[in-house]
Amino acid sequence: MALPIDELARRIQGLLTTDSITDLRRIAPLDRAMPGDLSFLANTRFRKRLVLCRASAIIVDRDSAALCTTEPVIVDDLLIACARAGECLPHASRVNEVKNYPVQDYQRVSRTAEVSPNVVLGWAATIGPHTIVGPGCVIGDGARIGAYCELGPNVTIAAAAALGNRVTVGANSSIGGEPFLYVRDSSKWLKLPSFGSVEIGDDVALGSHVTIDRGAIRDTILMAGTKIDNHVHIAHGVIVGRDTAIAARTAIAGEATIGDGCTIGGGVGIGEGVVVAAEVRITAMSMVTKSLPEVGAAYSSTWPATRARRWWRQVSIHASAGRPTS
Numbered sequence: 001m002a003l004p005i006d007e008l009a010r011r012i013q014g015l016l017t018t019d020s021i022t023d024l025r026r027i028a029p030l031d032r033a034m035p036g037d038l039s040f041l042a043n044t045r046f047r048k049r050l051v052l053c054r055a056s057a058i059i060v061d062r063d064s065a066a067l068c069t070t071e072p073v074i075v076d077d078l079l080i081a082c083a084r085a086g087e088c089l090p091h092a093s094r095v096n097e098v099k100n101y102p103v104q105d106y107q108r109v110s111r112t113a114e115v116s117p118n119v120v121l122g123w124a125a126t127i128g129p130h131t132i133v134g135p136g137c138v139i140g141d142g143a144r145i146g147a148y149c150e151l152g153p154n155v156t157i158a159a160a161a162a163l164g165n166r167v168t169v170g171a172n173s174s175i176g177g178e179p180f181l182y183v184r185d186s187s188k189w190l191k192l193p194s195f196g197s198v199e200i201g202d203d204v205a206l207g208s209h210v211t212i213d214r215g216a217i218r219d220t221i222l223m224a225g226t227k228i229d230n231h232v233h234i235a236h237g238v239i240v241g242r243d244t245a246i247a248a249r250t251a252i253a254g255e256a257t258i259g260d261g262c263t264i265g266g267g268v269g270i271g272e273g274v275v276v277a278a279e280v281r282i283t284a285m286s287m288v289t290k291s292l293p294e295v296g297a298a299y300s301s302t303w304p305a306t307r308a309r310r311w312w313r314q315v316s317i318h319a320s321a322g323r324p325t326s
Helices: 005-012 044-052 062-067 078-088 094-100 308-321
Strands: 037-040 057-060 071-074 174-177 182-185 188-191 198-200 211-213 220-222
Touching: 005 057, 005 071, 005 078, 037 078, 044 062, 057 062, 057 078, 062 071, 078 182, 078 188, 174 198, 198 211, 211 220
Parallel strands: 037 057, 057 071, 174 211, 198 220
Antiparallel strands: 182 188
């Protein structure tokens, strides 16, 4: 159902500059919005994209309004307004688009696929030849699984995620779940809308209890040949290059990019938006908060275990080094 722009502005506490009577049907990112859509400026560093946006209206801050070639909706806080708008309008995402697929496309499962009896298949799900789907799996609306894949028990494929050929997924893994995206509005948290999905290339191997979130704006992508150990968390919009290996308990925050051929040890934490160059090796338990631009380099950031007395002595030395002298 369409929402009049003046009602949208009232709900998100925005300001209109004209008496427009435009109706809005969904919310979409700047680069994917079409006439009839509401779009939004998530960050002011993307202002140059406003002139190319085809949306009928755009949520912007006051300083960016003049750059709009369409109706601006001026707000004080971009993210809070975006979250409020996401509660009012459908999201322009692949998982919503597949609901409009024709009936004859429903559950396109190859005759040679082996699907356990208690598997849940969503609308327009696709399963390729010779793929094995274990018991208790949930294959969501629009999910696409290639040929010769193997899904262990209780795997969930959501958000119209796409798996290539010869992909293996261990038990209890989740692909395409909602990202952890919230913004604080006074005394409560608001959920930000998500528009991306998950794309997994050929010959990727995922261990058990792996979690891969759908993208917020761009898709979360694992390129061909990547190997992921048990209990790894890959957040929204992360891109992992070809033939990269990631050991257990590693967590990669949103929008990070990992190059081709990297080796990442167990228990590593990689921060939001970090870019790791190709062929980089990161040793276990390291914390990566800044980009690692040197191709083929090795990085470490954790002290190995030592006697407690020696440990506290080192801590004392480091703490003293940061104190001002009198």
